[in-house]
Amino acid sequence: MKTVKVKFCDGIDADDLVFLPLLKKHYSVELSDQPDYIFYGPFGYEHLKYRGIRIFTTGECITPNFNECDYATGFDYQEFGDRYLRLPLCSIMFRDGQNTLSLALKQHSHVPAQERAHFCSYTVSNGHGMKQRTEIFYLLNAYRKVDSGGKFLNNIGHLVEDKLAFDRQHRFVICFENQSHPGYLTEKLVDAFAAGAIPIYYGDPTVAETFNPKAFINCHNFRDMEQAARYVIEVDRNPLLYQSILSEPILRKSPPGLPELEAFLCHIMDQDLSDARRRPSVDPYILVRSTY
Secondary structure (H helix, E strand, C coil): CCEEEEEEECCCCCCCCCHHHHHHCCCEEEECCCCCEEEECCCCCHHHHCCCEEEECCCCCCCCCCCCCCEEEECCCCCECECEEECCHHHCCEECCEEHHHHHHHHCCCCCHHHCCEEEEECCCCCCCCHHHHHHHHHHHCCCCEEECCCCCCCCCCCCCCHHHHHCCEEEEEEECCCCCCCCCCCHHHHHHHCCCEEEEECCCCHHHCECCCCCEEHHHCCCHHHHHHHHHHHHHCHHHHHHHHCCCCECCCCCCHHHHHHHHHHHHCCCHHHHCCCCCCCHHHHHHCCC
């Protein structure tokens, strides 16, 4: 079995993502400070210290810099030979030891609406960035109390420790992304599905290409948040409409996930190191500066 020496840095923790378990299926993996392969994120510059093969990955709405990395996973719809894999975070996240998307497919509509004690949940750490998320909270909270369990606009007296269990008590879940960008699809929508609630979503304008638009409330379909809030209220007041949404299958087509990631990683690791390199051999910033 081939030995691969790897390093995780700049916001990427080996224990938090699926890269390490996938690699261990095929290789003898050694965590090393003299790595041949560097998995790194957008939070720092430690990756620049190493000369090995750099693999960028992120859960943020950030486009990879292919002048710095050899390979990358991200959210953008783009093609770059064998160097890039679009990998929505929703397809590789885990909850309670299970893949969250698989959990959502099993649990969606599992808890009857009449057994849910509360109207709507909202769990946000900070109020920066997505103003529409704050707007929908106030609009719906004026109709019925929206339980806010995060640090931002908290109104339940404590911070939620188990978000999935919290969401399962509610008929609706506000699950807006931190930004709106085509392809930027994190775990938020799938978490709401896994809770068996109706998601109220805003973020990826292309989300309906992957998820069934009849299975959730997509705020991109409305003129503004006021119109979206009025529709949520209509659904809440109409048991038949609520149940019809809840009974819809959640997927339109399966997003790229673990099989695609596994194949992507094996393609990188199975090459000789000299053949696997893709980034420019000359620092592009030095090259540009030298021309002035």
